[in-house]
Amino acid sequence: MKAAIIKEYGDVTQLEITNTNKPVDNNDEVLVENVATSINPIDYKARQGLLQSMFNWQFPVILGWDVAGKIVAIGDQVTDFNIGDEVFARPDIDPLGLNGSYAEYTAVKADKLALKPSNINFEQAAAVPLAGLTALQMLRQLNLQAGQKILIQGGAGGVGIFAIQLAKQMGAFVATTASANNSEFVESLGADLVIDYHRNNIDEVLSNYDAVLDTVGDIERGVSILRSGGHFVTISSSLTDDQKAISDKHVMAGWLQPNGEDLALLANEIESNHLKVVLDSTYPFTTDGIQSAQKRIETHHARGKVVVKIKDKA
Ligand SMILES: NC(=O)c1ccc[n+]([C@@H]2O[C@H](COP(=O)([O-])OP(=O)(O)OC[C@H]3O[C@@H](n4cnc5c(N)ncnc54)[C@H](OP(=O)(O)O)[C@@H]3O)[C@@H](O)[C@H]2O)c1
Structure with a gap:
C-alpha cells in the first residue's frame, strides 16, 4: 500500500510517500481503507522525536491518528461493524509505529470506531476524531x-x-x-x-x-x-x-482516550446539525502534499482542521 513514512526524526523533509506492507487486522480489529486523514500537532511533535520517551518506535514509522474510510476486512471477534461500513476513528497509537493513518489502510480496534455521519464527507469526517x-x-x-x-x-x-x-x-x-x-x-x-x-x-x-x-x-x-x-x-x-x-x-x-462510544456521540451531534466541522485546508496524498499539510499545522494558525485526501472516493 501507499503510505507516508519517516525514516528518522527530523523536519518535514523526512516525510515521504512510499510503498509498504498493508497492516493485518487482528481478531478485535477491522481494516479500514482510508479515504482521508487529518493532521494534528502531535504528528509534527512525533516527527520531531518529541514522543520518544513514550514510544519506542522502529523506523520506518507511519504517523497519523485520524481515520476516515470504509471497512474492507473484519476480525473474528468484531460483531458491531460490517465490511462496507463507512467509519471514522482515532485509532490506538501503535507501539511499533507502523499503523498510522497517513496510509491507504489502517487496522483499527472495533471499540475505537464509529459510523461516519451521513451528512458529511470523508474529509470532514477525518477532521473529527482526535x-x-x-x-x-x-x-x-x-x-x-x-x-x-x-x-x-x-x-x-x-x-x-x-x-x-x-x-x-x-x-x-x-x-x-x-x-x-x-x-x-x-x-x-x-x-x-x-x-x-x-x-x-x-x-x-x-x-x-x-x-x-x-x-x-x-x-x-x-x-x-x-x-x-x-x-x-x-x-x-x-x-x-x-x-x-x-x-x-x-x-x-488531560489526555484524550480513544473511544468509539464518545465518537458515536459526536457523530450524532454532527448528524443532527448541532456540531459543525470546519476545514482549514485539504492536501493531496503526495510527498509534497503531506509535507505541506504538516507545515500548515506548524504555523500554529490553522483555522479549523488540516486534512489530507487519500482517495477520491470510498
Ligand atoms: N493532550 C491531548 O490529548 C491533546 C489532544 C489534542 C491536542 N493536543 C494539543 O493541544 C494543542 C492544540 O491542538 P489543536 O489541534 O487545537 O492545534 P491547532 O489546530 O494547531 O491550533 C491552532 C490555533 O491555535 C491558536 N493559537 C496559536 N497560538 C495561540 C496563543 N498563544 N493563544 C491562543 N491561541 C493561539 C491559533 O489561533 P489564531 O490563528 O487565531 O491566532 C490557531 O487557530 C496542541 O499542542 C496539541 O498537541 C493535546
Whole structure:
C-alpha cells in the first residue's frame, strides 16, 4: 500500500510517500481503507522525536491518528461493524509505529470506531476524531455545567472549534482567545466573548471563571482567572509540582482516550446539525502534499482542521 513514512526524526523533509506492507487486522480489529486523514500537532511533535520517551518506535514509522474510510476486512471477534461500513476513528497509537493513518489502510480496534455521519464527507469526517474527542472529554473533565463561564484558549484551532460548540450546547458562557482575523469566525461557532491574545493577556480581561480549557500552555494565567473551586485542564503542557499542589482549584493535565462510544456521540451531534466541522485546508496524498499539510499545522494558525485526501472516493 501507499503510505507516508519517516525514516528518522527530523523536519518535514523526512516525510515521504512510499510503498509498504498493508497492516493485518487482528481478531478485535477491522481494516479500514482510508479515504482521508487529518493532521494534528502531535504528528509534527512525533516527527520531531518529541514522543520518544513514550514510544519506542522502529523506523520506518507511519504517523497519523485520524481515520476516515470504509471497512474492507473484519476480525473474528468484531460483531458491531460490517465490511462496507463507512467509519471514522482515532485509532490506538501503535507501539511499533507502523499503523498510522497517513496510509491507504489502517487496522483499527472495533471499540475505537464509529459510523461516519451521513451528512458529511470523508474529509470532514477525518477532521473529527482526535480533536473532537479531546474537546468532548476535556469539557467532561472540567465538569462544565449550564450557566458556568469557561475560557477556551485557541478557539479557532482544531480542538477549539469543537470545544466552543460543545460548551455552548452544554449551556455555558464561552470566552475564547483568537487573533483579530478569527474573531468573527469564533463568534460564528458560538463564542460569547473573544480576546485578541496579541493585545491582552487573559488575566487582564477575565476573572472568577468556572473553567479553563488550555490548549496553549498558558497555565499560570489560566489558573489565576479561576474562582476558588474552579477547574483547569491543559492539553498542551505538563504541570510543575507547584501547579499540581494547588489545593483550592482543580488543576489537571488531560489526555484524550480513544473511544468509539464518545465518537458515536459526536457523530450524532454532527448528524443532527448541532456540531459543525470546519476545514482549514485539504492536501493531496503526495510527498509534497503531506509535507505541506504538516507545515500548515506548524504555523500554529490553522483555522479549523488540516486534512489530507487519500482517495477520491470510498
Ligand atoms: N493532550 C491531548 O490529548 C491533546 C489532544 C489534542 C491536542 N493536543 C494539543 O493541544 C494543542 C492544540 O491542538 P489543536 O489541534 O487545537 O492545534 P491547532 O489546530 O494547531 O491550533 C491552532 C490555533 O491555535 C491558536 N493559537 C496559536 N497560538 C495561540 C496563543 N498563544 N493563544 C491562543 N491561541 C493561539 C491559533 O489561533 P489564531 O490563528 O487565531 O491566532 C490557531 O487557530 C496542541 O499542542 C496539541 O498537541 C493535546
